[in-house]
């Protein structure tokens with residue numbers, strides 16, 4: 001059994017009389033420790049699949065398994081614990097609390113967890129050891145995204161889920177964040193799922209899931225992923 005299993009997963013939204021299938025029978029596996037890039041055009045269903053994997057949205061049918069547990073059969077209470085203990089999220093916008101320092105932002109998240117990592121240690125790991133006492137407004141966009149990544153990692157999650165994490169960043173900063181996410185998988189051994197519309201990012205992945213019209217149109221295992229520093233777009 002794979003670490004993550006998606007089996008014929010569907011998500012339909014009712015818009016008045018019409019049903020929209022945002023995810024339309026999606027099947028794939030993810031192995032523990034992989035950096036997975038989910039790539040596809042806007043509207044393909046990427047965010048919907050990530051939200052279901054992260055327990056923020058339920059599926060209409062199909063099966064989602066993480067680490068041997070069937071997430072797709074969880075009730076609301078189990079989903080709350082699942083989001084809290086098992087999943088770290090990183091979004092395009094950093095969603096930091098503006099009147100808390102970098103360290104306090106990370107501590108805030110780790111306080112609700114069972115087995116958190118030390119907040120200052122994690123901030124050092126993401127390259128922000130010198131920024132612990134700065135407020136978000138005193139940090140660059142890239143630094144704020146590093147705080148958001150540290151906040152997610154300090155929860156010690158089973159999965160780090162990132163939805164277009166470089167979408168608001170300039171080219172060089174975006175690359176540095178990709179490198180950090182790649183190291184999060186390679187060096188720290190985390191399982192990282194990264195959503196993007198940018199085909200160039202696929203070169204850094206251990207596994208690439210191509211999403212088209214709500215389906216996994218192709219899954220490739222990349223035998224020789226390249227370092228994030230070397231890709232161009």
Ligand SMILES: Nc1ncnc2c1ncn2[C@@H]1O[C@H](COP(=O)(O)OP(=O)(O)O)[C@@H](O)[C@H]1O
Pocket residue numbers: 013014015020021022023040041042043044045046047048049
């Ligand atoms: N809450 C919702 N209600 C209705 N339709 C939705 C909702 N969320 C997403 N969709 C539709 O589902 C499709 C997939 O959306 P999404 O998963 O956001 O795609 P992506 O992240 O790949 O751009 C789109 O057609 C979108 O309009």
Ligand SMILES: [Mg+2]
Pocket residue numbers: 046047048
């Ligand atoms: Mg999206």
